[in-house]
């Protein structure tokens with residue numbers, strides 16, 4: 633049994649940093665609300681962007697593997713995504729794979745379901761969605777526990793669970809031949825994590841990033857556009873790990889002196905990262921999460 637799908641979003645000017653959710657602060661959106669482009673150097677790998685979220689899809693001779701519908705707050709988002717795919721191919725949409733269970737990435741899958749796609753997600757994503765019953769989010773048809781590879785029309789897409797990190801339900805999607813990974817929210821490209829760190833697992837996230845770094849890949853498609861719209865590299869992933877470790881160590885020292893939540897959340901600075909987009913608006917959310925860990929044990 634093989635079937636799947638996935639996607640993401642974000643945008644804005646000065647306010648972008650404020651409203652982006654589980655995601656990094658977005659750089660100002662360039663161009664139209666919706667944009668689809670083929671990933672350079674590939675035969676059949678595409679990126680679909682709706683405002684400040686984006687997804688990957690793969691077109692094959694036996695159908696399409698799509699990911700995250702990225703339709704949060706945009707009732708037509710799923711249909712618009714499907715229409716973009718239809719400009720490229722009439723092949724059936726076989727799978728929609730969810731990157732994780734957060735609605736800003738996976739709402740809007742109804743159009744894909746109606747088109748016959750099977751929705752695939754991590755087991756934890758389905759468990760959470762069954763409880764939350766979001767009216768705009770389609771429940772998965774199939775789940776993955778630790779690993780599954782879907783092969784369609786000669787293209788393999790590997791789905792791997794690397795433990796809890798940005799949520800407890802994320803799948804890393806890797807195209808072995810193309811040496812591309814699609815990782816959503818855990819690894820912002822060149823910018824700070826966003827405010828959506830409520831269910832972030834700080835210690836486990838470091839282990840997840842190390843596992844991802846050990847995989848064979850060259851380019852990373854993020855769930856929100858990287859700075860300048862670029863794809864990520866292993867250096868970006870390592871930079872993100874270093875940022876998290878730096879913030880964790882700094883907050884730990886302060887927390888053990890009784891300085892969490894305040895003044896750490898308001899006053900602690902990480903000057904090395906001041907040039908990263910999202911620094912001013914979003915550092916507080918990272919500090920808060922580590923204050924919870926080191927100041928409360930949660």
Ligand SMILES: [Zn+2]
Nearest residue numbers: 654734817828
């Ligand atoms: Zn998220």
